[in-house]
Amino acid sequence: MDADFIAQILFSAIKTGTPLLFIALGEVICEKSGVLNLGQEGMMLMGAVVGFLAAYSTGNMAFGVLAAMAMGCVMSLIFGVLVLHLGANQVATGLALTIFGTGLSAFVGSDFVGKTIQGFNPIPIPYLSSIPYLGKILFEHDLLVYLSFIMTVLIMYVTNKTRLGLTLKAVGENPNAANAIGIKVLRVRYLAIMFGGAMTGIAGAYMSLVYTPMWAENMTAGRGWIALALVVFASWRVGRIMLGAYLFGLASIMHLVLQGFGWTISTNLLAMLPYVATVFVMVIISADKFKEKLLAPRSLGKPFDPRHMA
Amino acid sequence: MNNTKTAQHISPRLELINISKQYPGCLANDNISLSLMPGEIHALLGENGAGKSTLVKTIYGVVAPDTGQLIWDGKEIEIKSPSTARELGIGMVFQHFSLFETLTVSQNIELCLSKPQLASIGNLAEKIRQLSQEYGLNIDPHRYVHSLSIGERQRVEIMRCLVQSVKLLILDEPTSVLTPQEVSGLFSVLRTLAKEGCSILFISHKLHEVTEICEKATILRGGKVINTCSPADETSHSIAKMMVGDLAEQDAGYSKKEGTEVRFQIHDLSLSTQHPFGTSLKHINLELKAGEILGIAGVAGNGQDELMAIISGEDSRPVNAHLTMKNQPIGNLKTATRRQFGMAYVPEERLGRGAVPDMSLTENTLLTHSQGFIKYGLVQWKQLKDYAKQLISDYSVKCHGEFSEAKSLSGGNLQKFIMGREIGQRPDVLICAHPTWGVDVGAALAIHQALLELRDQGAAILLISEDIDELFLLADRMAAVCDGYLSPIVRTQDTNIDQIGQWMAGTFINNQQHDADMLQETTA
Numbered sequence: 125m126d127a128d129f130i131a132q133i134l135f136s137a138i139k140t141g142t143p144l145l146f147i148a149l150g151e152v153i154c155e156k157s158g159v160l161n162l163g164q165e166g167m168m169l170m171g172a173v174v175g176f177l178a179a180y181s182t183g184n185m186a187f188g189v190l191a192a193m194a195m196g197c198v199m200s201l202i203f204g205v206l207v208l209h210l211g212a213n214q215v216a217t218g219l220a221l222t223i224f225g226t227g228l229s230a231f232v233g234s235d236f237v238g239k240t241i242q243g244f245n246p247i248p249i250p251y252l253s254s255i256p257y258l259g260k261i262l263f264e265h266d267l268l269v270y271l272s273f274i275m276t277v278l279i280m281y282v283t284n285k286t287r288l289g290l291t292l293k294a295v296g297e298n299p300n301a302a303n304a305i306g307i308k309v310l311r312v313r314y315l316a317i318m319f320g321g322a323m324t325g326i327a328g329a330y331m332s333l334v335y336t337p338m339w340a341e342n343m344t345a346g347r348g349w350i351a352l353a354l355v356v357f358a359s360w361r362v363g364r365i366m367l368g369a370y371l372f373g374l375a376s377i378m379h380l381v382l383q384g385f386g387w388t389i390s391t392n393l394l395a396m397l398p399y400v401a402t403v404f405v406m407v408i409i410s411a412d413k414f415k416e417k418l419l420a421p422r423s424l425g426k427p428f429d430p431r432h433m434a
Numbered sequence: 435m436n437n438t439k440t441a442q443h444i445s446p447r448l449e450l451i452n453i454s455k456q457y458p459g460c461l462a463n464d465n466i467s468l469s470l471m472p473g474e475i476h477a478l479l480g481e482n483g484a485g486k487s488t489l490v491k492t493i494y495g496v497v498a499p500d501t502g503q504l505i506w507d508g509k510e511i512e513i514k515s516p517s518t519a520r521e522l523g524i525g526m527v528f529q530h531f532s533l534f535e536t537l538t539v540s541q542n543i544e545l546c547l548s549k550p551q552l553a554s555i556g557n558l559a560e561k562i563r564q565l566s567q568e569y570g571l572n573i574d575p576h577r578y579v580h581s582l583s584i585g586e587r588q589r590v591e592i593m594r595c596l597v598q599s600v601k602l603l604i605l606d607e608p609t610s611v612l613t614p615q616e617v618s619g620l621f622s623v624l625r626t627l628a629k630e631g632c633s634i635l636f637i638s639h640k641l642h643e644v645t646e647i648c649e650k651a652t653i654l655r656g657g658k659v660i661n662t663c664s665p666a667d668e669t670s671h672s673i674a675k676m677m678v679g680d681l682a683e684q685d686a687g688y689s690k691k692e693g694t695e696v697r698f699q700i701h702d703l704s705l706s707t708q709h710p711f712g713t714s715l716k717h718i719n720l721e722l723k724a725g726e727i728l729g730i731a732g733v734a735g736n737g738q739d740e741l742m743a744i745i746s747g748e749d750s751r752p753v754n755a756h757l758t759m760k761n762q763p764i765g766n767l768k769t770a771t772r773r774q775f776g777m778a779y780v781p782e783e784r785l786g787r788g789a790v791p792d793m794s795l796t797e798n799t800l801l802t803h804s805q806g807f808i809k810y811g812l813v814q815w816k817q818l819k820d821y822a823k824q825l826i827s828d829y830s831v832k833c834h835g836e837f838s839e840a841k842s843l844s845g846g847n848l849q850k851f852i853m854g855r856e857i858g859q860r861p862d863v864l865i866c867a868h869p870t871w872g873v874d875v876g877a878a879l880a881i882h883q884a885l886l887e888l889r890d891q892g893a894a895i896l897l898i899s900e901d902i903d904e905l906f907l908l909a910d911r912m913a914a915v916c917d918g919y920l921s922p923i924v925r926t927q928d929t930n931i932d933q934i935g936q937w938m939a940g941t942f943i944n945n946q947q948h949d950a951d952m953l954q955e956t957t958a
Contacts, residue, residue: 287544287545290537290541290544290545291545293534293536293537294534294537294545297534297535297536297537298532298533298534298535300532301532301533301534302534302545303516304496304516304526304528304532305516305517305520305532305545305546306515306516306517306520306546307545422535422536
């Protein structure tokens with residue numbers, strides 16, 4: 125096994141991990157505000173199909189991505205109205221959103237199955253891409269991968285350094301207190317949910333426009349769920365989410381790597397790796413009760429109704 | 435109300451005229467009028483449910499009144515939200531603090547400031563230090579709130595108002611969580627503020643505090659203003675009478691008893707906490723005798739929760755012989771087995787611990803009375819319902835009936851029900867936290883009587899409370915907890931509020947012992 129082979133594997137791990145990264149970045153913002161959206165898989169499928177339709181019919185890739193983002197926003201807005209305004213249970217509503225999105229995307233995309241388009245082309249970044257190995261791994265990707273790099277840094281900055289990040293954390297920790305000091309809790313939560321939807325929409329577009337430039341029913345294959353696990357795996361830290369996304373990406377192309385060694389293992393077994401890793405991390409986090417309580421947003425999944433303040 | 439006509443030359447800071455607020459099923463505020471001068475410390479007195487909270491929430495913009503006017507510095511205004519209130523210069527210190535534990539002091543304060551305010555302050559941490567010195571608050575801006583004591587958190591809340599140069603400060607039962615020494619510290623801060631012209635609205639139901647610090651008092655009952663008076667001209671008794679009406683005569687004191695044989699014992703129990711913001715128990719020794727009430731005083735968060743959890747068995751770590759009941763080790767027994775053995779338990783948290791919110795009162799009764807009402811594995815619903823009805827009438831629990839869900843009851847009413855349910859087991863040992871917290875005077879009296887009756891029948895009662903007055907009233911012997919240590923236990927007649935206050939602040943803790951424990955904790 126030579127260095128080029130390793131570089132090739134890491135390059136693929138980043139490509140595979142990118143949709144996970146988009147979803148997890150959106151979801152971590154949503155969860156920091158105290159809302160758990162389990163509808164990722166459904167939102168992602170809707171993003172994928174709408175992105176594909178838009179790009180296929182206009183021939184404009186950027187338009188496809190924008191349409192997918194808008195779709196993600198609409199889906200998350202449905203979720204937002206249900207859980208924030210009507211006080212529906214977050215877990216049940218999220219699951220319903222996934223089932224809804226799975227069905228609707230199959231219906232909408234049924235005429236487009238098997239059609240292909242020319243996906244995003246990789247754009248090597250001048251100079252940077254000629255760095256030995258590193259350039260190959262990091263700087264020969266397509267636009268969306270670069271966008272995910274930028275978003276990671278941006279979100280890291282916003283959550284750790286700005287007042288917006290402070291507000292978000294406050295709302296997720298203690299919405300009643302946040303309301304009492306004049307923060308508009310529901311508005312913050314709506315925005316966080318919709319940001320999450322837009323990010324998941326991009327992830328869907330990445331699947332149908334870049335990763336495999338076509339539409340197939342259920343093409344996201346559980347990535348929405350892996351991304352949800354990823355947020356916990358990374359214990360709500362943005363830097364770790366990026367690392368974890370690529371680790372999970374690596375895990376899902378592991379069978380190719382192992383074939384390189386001449387080993388064959390069932391891909392089904394390997395597909396479990398991200399979940400096993402997440403369970404493992406959760407066990408480690410939970411072993412330390414102190415840390416567990418400081419890490420997770422305190423009011424995650426709990427509804428807040430300003431009209432019924434104690 | 436009478437002296438508003440005598441027109442002082444200074445205009446009031448805030449005037450409320452005929453404020454009313456109707457909630458479904460209750461008129462919380464009924465034509466309330468009130469006026470507050472600059473620099474005045476004004477008490478708002480009343481029982482639970484008298485409408486105090488609704489009124490201050492109206493002033494702070496959390497609740498919108500149905501009718502009535504608010505006049506601020508001579509101008510009629512509408513306060514739509516807490517941020518409007520804060521812009522005007524109204525600050526509020528909540529009873530249950532509105533702080534974010536995972537943020538630092540200065541981040542907490544920053545969240546409350548608007549951008550221009552923040553810009554005009556410049557270096558916030560520096561400003562906090564400076565104000566902290568000026569008012570003797572002693573706050574480090576860079577500490578995380580979860581590492582602060584309750585008293586320190588309250589000072590952070592006050593600081594939050596000071597930073598915004600507050601003109602009216604509202605405090606909702608600020609002293610209920612403080613040691614007597616911390617209370618006097620708070621009062622000197624309030625006096626300094628008032629001298630500088632800040633008006634203070636002080637909610638309380640502790641009469642001696644009101645007479646000590648307030649110039650004026652408005653007494654609410656059933657949503658109406660009953661009277662406005664100068665506390666200095668009144669006696670505690672006359673104010674109490676205005677608060678509760680003529681219905682309940684406050685009992686001056688109950689007879690004290692000596693216990694007989696030791697019924698329940700804790701031997702040298704040390705236990706590290708499992709909660710990030712918890713307190714570890716350190717060398718607890720305690721003997722609870724049959725036929726006595728042992729009261730444990732202490733500011734919340736000094737190990738009471740941990741102590742309750744290990745005694746009840748909720749904290750399931752085996753401590754075997756460290757706990758004995760009726761001369762048998764019970765430290766390894768499960769919660770249910772301890773109950774069967776004669777222990778009853780009233781936790782602090784009513785909904786979720788003391789009762790299941792979504793279950794009816796009947797079903798909640800069954801939870802701790804499974805013995806009597808199950809035959810051949812089947813629930814005897816008829817008897818169970820009758821028993822629940824009996825409890826409801828005996829303790830005058832206000833609810834629609836035995837089928838009401840626990841969560842539909844007010845805190846005080848649910849407490850009456852839970853107390854009744856536990857006392858109804860005729861336990862040998864009753865462990866009880868905050869028995870009358872949030873309960874109105876009449877019901878508190880009923881609960882007191884029931885506890886004393888149970889004691890006189892020979893039960894051993896451990897009473898953990900933050901309300902010192904109540905402990906002095908009920909307990910035969912007393913102790914205090916601080917930082918997970920238990921003070922010596924003394925007869926109530928042989929101590930006074932000053933000594934217990936000192937103990938609550940930890941003066942009994944032996945320094946060498948403390949250092950050794952700290953060392954052990956860090957090496958463990």
